[in-house]
Structures are given as C-alpha cells and as structure tokens.
Amino acid sequence: MSLIGIDLGTTFCAVAALDERGRPFTVPNRDGDVLTPSAVYLAPDGSAVVGQSALDMALEQPDRVATLIKRRMGLPDYGRPVAGREYRPEALSAVILKKLAQDAEAQLGPVTGCVVTVPAYFDDTRRKATMDAGRIAGLNVIDIIDEPSAAALAYAVQQTKGEPPPPQTVLVYDLGGGTFDVTLVKLGRKRFQVLAIEGDVRLGxxxxxxxxxxxxxxxxxxxxxxxxxxxxxxxxxxxxxxxxxxxxxxxxxxxxxxxxxxxxxxxxxxxxxxxxxxTRDLLVRTRLTTQQVVRQAKVTWDAVDRVLMVGGSTHMPACGRMLTELTGRAPDHSLAVSEVVARGAAVHAGIRADTAAPAGQAPVAPDLADVVEISVNAHSLGVEVRSGAERVNDKLIPKNTQLPAAVVRVYSTAADNQTRVRVRILQGEAHQAEACIPVGECWIDGLPPNLPKGSPVRVKCGVAANGRIEVTATDQTSGRAASASIHRPGGLSDDELARAAEWVRGLKIQ
Ligand SMILES: Nc1ncnc2c1ncn2[C@@H]1O[C@H](COP(=O)(O)OP(=O)(O)OP(=O)(O)O)[C@@H](O)[C@H]1O
Ligand SMILES: [Mg+2]
Missing domain, CATH: 3.90.640.10 (ATPase, substrate binding domain, subdomain 4)
Structure with missing residues (x-):
C-alpha cells in the first residue's frame, strides 16, 4: 500500500514515494531511469509505448507519437491526429500516468493514492483537465499541488535532517520543459506558506x-x-x-x-x-516575471533568504548567472532539480492522507505531523458583468489571495418565474471580460417556481486550497440551496471521461 507523487511534466515525468518516516525518495521507472519522457507512441497493434522508446519512435513515425501534451491541457483536443485519430489531451496524459503508476507498482506494490503536480500558473480549466487525466488512468487522485510549492516542501523536508532550520523565505524559480513558474514561499517549522505566484504557462x-x-x-x-x-x-x-x-x-x-x-x-x-x-529575450522574460513576484508579495530582495532553482532548464548556466545578478544571492544547487517536484508531491500525499485519517491511525508521514500548507491563487477569480455596452470582469477574489477563499454575491432574477440564473466565471487580471480566461458558465438551476422578478439568489464563489474553483448557490427567498454547477465549453463530459477510461483500461502500455 503506497502513496506516490507524480510530476507530470511537459517533457519529462518523475515519480516519488515515502519511506516509513515520511521522507520522500524517487522511484525509477522499469528501465531504471529517474525521468520518463512524456511521450506516447500508439502502435499499429493497438498497444501503447510510453517514455524513451516512444520518443525514439518519433524520429521514424512522428504521426504516431504524442509529445508536449501538457501544453494542450485544457483544450478540447491534442491539435493533430495521433495514429490517425483525434484524442483529448486528458486521455493521452492518462496513458502516461497509467504507465508511471504501473512501473511504480512493480516496485512498491499496490498504489493506493497519488498527488499529481501542476504548474502554479495553471488556471482552473487546466487543473481540472489534469485531475480528469488521473481519473481516466484509473488512479485515486488525492489532490493536485503546484510544482514550485511541491519543490519547496521537498526542500524543507530535506533541511529537517537534524536540527529544524529557522523560518526562511525562499524564491522558487522553476523553468521546466514547457512552463515557467516563480513562487515566493515562507517556510516555517510546521507551516509552508506561499506568498505569491507568477508564471508563464507557455515558456520552457x-x-x-x-x-x-x-x-x-x-x-x-x-x-x-x-x-x-x-x-x-x-x-x-x-x-x-x-x-x-x-x-x-x-x-x-x-x-x-x-x-x-x-x-x-x-x-x-x-x-x-x-x-x-x-535566446536572450526568453531569459529576460523569466527575469521580469521573477521581479514581479517579489513586487506582488510586497517584499524586498533583502527579505529573500534563498533562491531555489528547479526544472531541467535551470542547468543552463545563463539562468544561474541571471538569478545571481538579480537577487544578489547564489542560487541553491543542493536540490535534484528534476526530482524535487515529484518528491514534494509525495510529501503532500502523506500530509493529506494523515489529515484525512481517523484519529488513532498510525501516520503515513510521522515526521510531517501537524504540517500546515497554505497556498494562494495564481489568477484573479471574477464574474462577467455588463457595464453599459461593455462586458467587464468583476473581480471577486484577487490573485495572490490566501486559499481557501470565497466571496458571496447576491444576484437578482431578471423576470418573473425565472428558475435559473447563469453567471459567466472568469480568471485573469484584465478589465475587459474577453481578455480573461473563460472558465465556463455557472448554472444555478432549480430555483422554486413563482419567484417574482428581482428575487435574490446568493452565489458563493470560491477557490479551494488546490486552486480549483467551487460554486454554491442559495435561493434567498426560500433559503434553500440551489444546484450550482460549472459548464465548461471545451470541458470533458462524464460520458467522454468514461469512454476514455475504458480505452485506457483495455490498453496494453509498455
Ligand atoms: N543539462 C541541461 N541543459 C539545458 N537544458 C536541460 C538540461 N537538462 C534538461 N534540460 C531541459 O530541461 C527541460 C526538462 O526539464 P523538466 O524535466 O524540469 O521539465 P518538465 O517537467 O518536463 O516540464 P514542465 O515542468 O515545464 O512541465 C527540457 O527542455 C530539457 O531540454
Ligand atoms: Mg516540471
């Protein structure tokens, strides 16, 4: 019975588990490699190959291989057919996740739950797609966690060998294969608090x-x-x-x-x-984003104790040079840049499992008992409202608000006997609604009949600790809860999810 952390990367994946004290260790794949390339080859016989062999096949039969799937997460399709068929990015990611879990099980025994990582800058749609990929793969996804937060967790655990370190503020600069995140985290003895997040989901x-x-x-x-x-x-x-x-x-x-x-x-x-x-301008983009996160957190560089570099691209000497010059500190090289994220995800799985466990049950991660993790939202959450002829973003929860967070708004029905209210939910910073990321429409259904025009409906919009959006609604006339669900234009329906899960269940994956 094991819990695992999965770093589902744009170009490489890694898996970690916990030892008996709750300390994370990396689990190599079947070939003995710590990293598994995020590539899927769909063979003519209907089976699939994941990892280095799939990447090798891309040189011969590029049309049968899917790579960089993470860049398509949240979109309705992969963008081109693979082996002659259209696939959803969630389904292709699920094939990778299943292979990773399969390899881990061969070494650890049955995997009972996992935590999958996402870039901190992923919006709700991409987060949902990642969780759906886990469900399609048949995994019990306990939670998702931001990649830089995971890295900071693993770093903190690594530090606690011997004396617990003094509280410190660390900047996590995570430049991977496809995404860039920069996060400021305050690490206390038993409290990991994200102060601010910035990033770019299309830079790596x-x-x-x-x-x-x-x-x-x-x-x-x-x-x-x-x-x-x-x-x-x-x-x-x-x-x-x-x-x-x-x-x-x-x-x-x-x-x-x-x-x-x-x-x-x-x-x-x-x-x-x-x-x-x-490539200079690409690096400059990461530099500007890094400056911005410090500004967002309203701290000065003096308050930053350490700079952690995460992600394979930080091997490029120019990254370290730029960070040293910008921060006035030599970046920390003590981390295994490609493995820390998976390790932190395993740590988070342990913390979550222990928090949810009934009293008296032996903890999965005794060294992590009572650890509190606090995150913030990477994007503002708002709803679309009309302002004259314009559609604007009415921000409910500004970015970098401590999570979980929720805001209540009261809407009025526009006509007599109205039984449903629809609210468009947005993520992003822009004033204009069309410049934001449309999450979908929140449908509040099942309001009682005979409500007069102008009846109040109370809508509570929130962001959970893992960055997912949650909506609930109450009809204030009766005080009863109304059904509130988010309808996403390009989202995966339950039917599609079930069909994809059936495909993956029957798929032989090597
Ligand atoms: N020695 C190196 N020098 C330069 N770049 C490297 C080196 N090693 C790995 N990389 C690059 O790092 C990237 C992979 O890093 P990593 O595994 O952290 O990304 P990922 O997890 O796949 O992506 P993401 O986190 O963005 O989803 C690739 O672009 C790879 O080319
Ligand atoms: Mg990564």
Whole structure:
C-alpha cells in the first residue's frame, strides 16, 4: 500500500514515494531511469509505448507519437491526429500516468493514492483537465499541488535532517520543459506558506530548442534552398539535435548541430555566447516575471533568504548567472532539480492522507505531523458583468489571495418565474471580460417556481486550497440551496471521461 507523487511534466515525468518516516525518495521507472519522457507512441497493434522508446519512435513515425501534451491541457483536443485519430489531451496524459503508476507498482506494490503536480500558473480549466487525466488512468487522485510549492516542501523536508532550520523565505524559480513558474514561499517549522505566484504557462526549455531549430534551419535554407522544417521527420531529428546541443552547452563552451535533410548535410558550430544571444529575450522574460513576484508579495530582495532553482532548464548556466545578478544571492544547487517536484508531491500525499485519517491511525508521514500548507491563487477569480455596452470582469477574489477563499454575491432574477440564473466565471487580471480566461458558465438551476422578478439568489464563489474553483448557490427567498454547477465549453463530459477510461483500461502500455 503506497502513496506516490507524480510530476507530470511537459517533457519529462518523475515519480516519488515515502519511506516509513515520511521522507520522500524517487522511484525509477522499469528501465531504471529517474525521468520518463512524456511521450506516447500508439502502435499499429493497438498497444501503447510510453517514455524513451516512444520518443525514439518519433524520429521514424512522428504521426504516431504524442509529445508536449501538457501544453494542450485544457483544450478540447491534442491539435493533430495521433495514429490517425483525434484524442483529448486528458486521455493521452492518462496513458502516461497509467504507465508511471504501473512501473511504480512493480516496485512498491499496490498504489493506493497519488498527488499529481501542476504548474502554479495553471488556471482552473487546466487543473481540472489534469485531475480528469488521473481519473481516466484509473488512479485515486488525492489532490493536485503546484510544482514550485511541491519543490519547496521537498526542500524543507530535506533541511529537517537534524536540527529544524529557522523560518526562511525562499524564491522558487522553476523553468521546466514547457512552463515557467516563480513562487515566493515562507517556510516555517510546521507551516509552508506561499506568498505569491507568477508564471508563464507557455515558456520552457522547448522554446530554447525551437530557437535553435529555427536558427539552424534558416542557415540550412540559405545554403541549400530547402527547408528541413517542412518535413516532419527532418523536423523531429532537428529538435532532437537542437536539444542535445543545448544540453552540451550547459557543460561546454562549444557545441555543434548537424542538420541533414533532402540529401544535404551541414554541421553548424555553435559557441555558447551565440546560443545565449539567440535566446536572450526568453531569459529576460523569466527575469521580469521573477521581479514581479517579489513586487506582488510586497517584499524586498533583502527579505529573500534563498533562491531555489528547479526544472531541467535551470542547468543552463545563463539562468544561474541571471538569478545571481538579480537577487544578489547564489542560487541553491543542493536540490535534484528534476526530482524535487515529484518528491514534494509525495510529501503532500502523506500530509493529506494523515489529515484525512481517523484519529488513532498510525501516520503515513510521522515526521510531517501537524504540517500546515497554505497556498494562494495564481489568477484573479471574477464574474462577467455588463457595464453599459461593455462586458467587464468583476473581480471577486484577487490573485495572490490566501486559499481557501470565497466571496458571496447576491444576484437578482431578471423576470418573473425565472428558475435559473447563469453567471459567466472568469480568471485573469484584465478589465475587459474577453481578455480573461473563460472558465465556463455557472448554472444555478432549480430555483422554486413563482419567484417574482428581482428575487435574490446568493452565489458563493470560491477557490479551494488546490486552486480549483467551487460554486454554491442559495435561493434567498426560500433559503434553500440551489444546484450550482460549472459548464465548461471545451470541458470533458462524464460520458467522454468514461469512454476514455475504458480505452485506457483495455490498453496494453509498455
Ligand atoms: N543539462 C541541461 N541543459 C539545458 N537544458 C536541460 C538540461 N537538462 C534538461 N534540460 C531541459 O530541461 C527541460 C526538462 O526539464 P523538466 O524535466 O524540469 O521539465 P518538465 O517537467 O518536463 O516540464 P514542465 O515542468 O515545464 O512541465 C527540457 O527542455 C530539457 O531540454
Ligand atoms: Mg516540471
């Protein structure tokens, strides 16, 4: 019986579990690797392959392989067919989750529950999609947790060997393969409190790769007049080569990229300064976001005790240099940057299981007893209201509010005998409603008949500790609860979820 933490990354995944004291350890996959590439190959015989072999297959049969699925989470489809069929991103992610759990079970025995991580900057729609992916995979998803918070938790637990450390404020800079998060966390002895979150759900190592791909392809076009990006197979090879060169440049001053396409081949030398020059603006974006989080938390750099670097892309020397220059502190290198998130998720699973356990039951994580975790919302929660001819975002819960949080609004029915009220729910900071992220419509149904026009309906909108939006409603005339549910335009219906779950249940996954 085990609890696991799963870091479901854009490019790589990791799994961790807890030892008998509640200390996290990484669980390697069947091949003995700590990281499993987030790639799914759908074979002609109807089975699936996940991980490095799937990534290798992408070089030969790119149309049968799905990668970077996390970038599509929250959207209705993967964006292109895989092996000739359209899939929802939740279903493809579920295949990865099932493989990760399967490999973990081979070592740990039955997995009873898991916590899956999400970028702190994920909105409610993407969070829901991640939880749905877990359900499709047949997993008991106890909770989701923000990746930087998970990293901070794992860091704090790692620190408590021996004397508990003094309370400290840490900045977590998490630059992964597809997303960027920066979070300020206050770590106390028994209290982990997120102060502020900023981020970018579409910025990660992949964008550095893309820069290199375009740089190399442009040079190739200049020389041969033929574009390797036009051919999916050449493009897949080019991405693989670019990523290798990028990694090499983290260790060495020089690397090179070999591009072959349409019978031509060229080797392009790439010194580190040139790589840094063609990707500089990407790093600057992370720098601006980092400055913003400190501003949001209303603290100064003096109040920041430590800078933690998380995510594979922080291996790039330019990241550490930029952070040192910006923060005036040398970033902490004591973390296993690719494993801490999964470890923190396992820690969170332990804390959650112990909080929910009946009194008297032996704790899963005795070292973590009484730990309190507090987070904030990464996006403001609002509802759409009319202001003259304009539709504007009426902010109910501003971003970086301590969670859980809830706000009550009273709406009035617009006509006699109205039995339902609909409210559009938004996430985002913009004043204009259309510039925000539409979560969906909250439908308040089942109001009693014969309500006169102008009857009050009390709507409570909240954000749970894990960033999920919750809505409840009461008809104030009768004082009875009305049904309130969120209808999402591109969301996964229960039927679709059941069908996807059936597909994954019957799928042989290697
Ligand atoms: N030595 C290295 N130098 C530069 N980049 C590296 C190195 N090692 C890994 N990376 C990059 O780190 C990224 C993967 O990092 P990580 O595993 O933290 O991301 P992820 O969890 O898949 O993504 P996300 O957290 O954004 O969903 C890839 O883009 C990879 O190319
Ligand atoms: Mg990650």
């Amino acid at each position: 190592g992949r964008d550095w790769d893309e820069r290199l791909v375009n740089w190399a392809a442009d040079k190739f076009v200049q020389q041969f007049g033929d574009d390797p990006r036009a051919d999916p197979q050449s493009l897949a090879h080019l991405y693989a080569t670019a990523e290798r060169a990028k990694r090499a440049l983290s260790k060495m001053e020089h690397a090179s990229l070999t591009v072959s396409h349409g019978g031509h081949k060229v080797t392009l030398p790439l010194p580190r300064p040139e790589f840094e020059a063609i």
